[in-house]
Amino acid sequence: MSKFNKKRGKSKPEVSTASLPDIIFMLLFFFMVTTVLRDASLKVQNSTPQATELTKLEKKSLVNYLYIGAPKEEFKAEAGTKPRLQLGDKFASTADIPLFLENHRVKIDERQRGLITSSLRVDRNVTMGIVSDVKTALRKSNQLKVNYSAKKKAE
């Protein structure tokens, strides 16, 4: 017994904190690597035009995004050079829009379904043909609230 007492008196009970930063760094790197940023993989060129009469989209969960633009360099072999529609993270045609909208709609509370907005993120160099087709498809599936995504123009 006396042996134990003696030992307790001698030792300092401090934990070394020198390695703490390293541990935190490892955590940081772990999260940085594993976190998937929302729609990180844009497959189409997408620089939206500038405008002044902008409205802010409030609730992000009530918004679905439709990207239109020419495919990026690395996808040109797969998707061609003509402007394409991207839904989620893959190329799609206008025929896929109803299903895409329905998939989003079922996730939303019924009372809020009327507030769903489609954000059209269209590249400024796209011609209106494909945009009109997408608009017609949206109208056909009764998704009438549309937001033409644009950047703030400095006046």
Next chain:
Amino acid sequence: MAKKSAKDRMSNEINAGSMADIAFLLLIFFLVTTTIVEDKGILVRLPPWSEEPPETLKFKTRNVYSILVNANNDLLVRGEPKRITELREGIKEFIMNPQRREDLAESTTDAIVSLKNDRATKYGTYLEVYNEVMAAYNELRDEQANKKFRKDYQYLTQEQKKEINAIIPLKLSEAEPTEFGQE
């Protein structure tokens, strides 16, 4: 020596020296993962789809402000070529018709802006035109709101906004695009 260490033990504290580092790391983590997406744009309400062809409504020519955008992104406004920058003032004058001219809108509620483009029109141009139309309407509503309530339109209550909207209704008609240009 043994005495001193016993005293140390009494005043044991958690080492707070690394707290700053932890906080910094958290900060960096959130900075990295947060995407600051500019979720802004021009909010539009599309007309509902109907299978039947829309009934042709007849309007007086003076009440329609037609804007045509062709495949080369040129504008034809009421039969005359115009630049986008002239559009806003043109629309405002057309709607308000301050000099009661014969060729401009009879009243603000009769005024219709008609927009037609080609399938080969650039989206950037289309949105620029659209933006100018919206800007013209917003400016007129602002003027009206200042006259009536001495406030900007955005600060009005719902009822006041409705009142202004009744005076200056947004009547924008978009026609099916033409198919002349090469996409």
